[in-house]
Amino acid sequence: DRRMIRERIEFYKKQLEEVQKSREQQGKKRQNQAVTAALVGYTNAGKSSLMNRMCRVNVLEENKLFATLDSTFRTLNPDSKPPMIMIDTVGFISNLPNTLIQGFKTTLESALEADLLLIVCDISDPNYQKHLRVTQEVLTELKIESKNQIVIFNKKDLLNDPVRARIIMRNFPNSFLVSSYDEEDMKNLRNHIIDYFLSKQDHYDLFIPYEQGEAHARIRGNANVLKTVSHEQGIFYRIRIPDFIFQQLGLNSFILAPAEAKEWEENRLLP
Structure with a gap:
């Protein structure tokens, strides 16, 4: 009912306020002398799972809306100079209530500063095209749609439609079709991101x-x-x-x- 919706919105507003405080502290601690790749995309696309596998750390993974509200910073390659940092951002959704829009924009400021955007889309979701469109709309609203991007179609292990996979790779020839549980996929994607940063030096x-x-x-x-x-x-x-x-x-x-x-x-x- 409406009361429950209002309570839920208030809950997320308070969560976002805490996130903003945490994000500001992280931003102050983060070295200026680093290059960054931000994982962005529709909520529940598997961004945290990708970060866990590529950075070999344990970031919260949950199959629910807004499992990641904060922007989490992790080192992609500990041996690189300068440091290569990966950022896991809050998931996008469509028709976000106006009372939450500003808070979500604030948590996405780390994506504004990123050198590379990793756009993650759940290829197994029937609404994957809509999710990809919403992601691009949010990037446009943030005025970062022209940043260098790598599109990652995640959860191929849950995809039972080989035709969809072929269409995706035809329409997005430079994208990656991966499963976060496939070690070879994660190795190839990680190496591609590292090579990208090295090529910009x-x-x-x-x-x-x-x-x-x-x-x-x-x-x-x-x-x-x-x-x-x-x-x-x-x-x-x-x-x-x-x-x-x-x-x-x-x-x-x-x-x-x-x-x-x-x-x-x-x-x-x-x-």
Whole structure:
């Protein structure tokens, strides 16, 4: 009845207020020097399950509406530099009550800041097309529909319609059809996301004198070091790192021109 509906809305409003406080605290703790992929999609699409399998952690998984209200941050690849962070966001729904719309937008702010959107859709649901449409509508409303995206059709293990699978792969040729319980699927998807982030990194050649200890620490702590050559005066570095993160490190003065880089790389000291 209406009373129960009102009580339910009030319950979710209070939940969302708590989520906002938690999200603000997480945002402050999160490193600026990281790249992020946000899992977005209709509620109950299996986003938390995908995060669990790819990040090898235990995030709440429940087969019910709004099982994940908060935006959960996890490390996708602990060995990567800079860190690759995956974000599990609140699930979308259609016809959301106006009293809840602003709260849901607030919890999705982490998706606004993400470098990559992972759009998750339950392919076994008969209404999967509607769910995908609602997802795109929400992304458009948030003005992030133009962000780089990977579409993931999840729960293929529950799909009993091979025709639907063929149609999906024809209409979305660059998408992934997966089951979160299939280790090979999760390995391939995880590697694809990691490769995507690596492909967005730039290469730099630098020479840093030994006395610049902080600069050496910044390089080794934030960049993928591809090559080093030690000299009497310092160390030659060839690194791979996203440009926006490199600009935060304050190391532009150590960048080498191509001719200089060749000299230092081949261990021929400049005059």
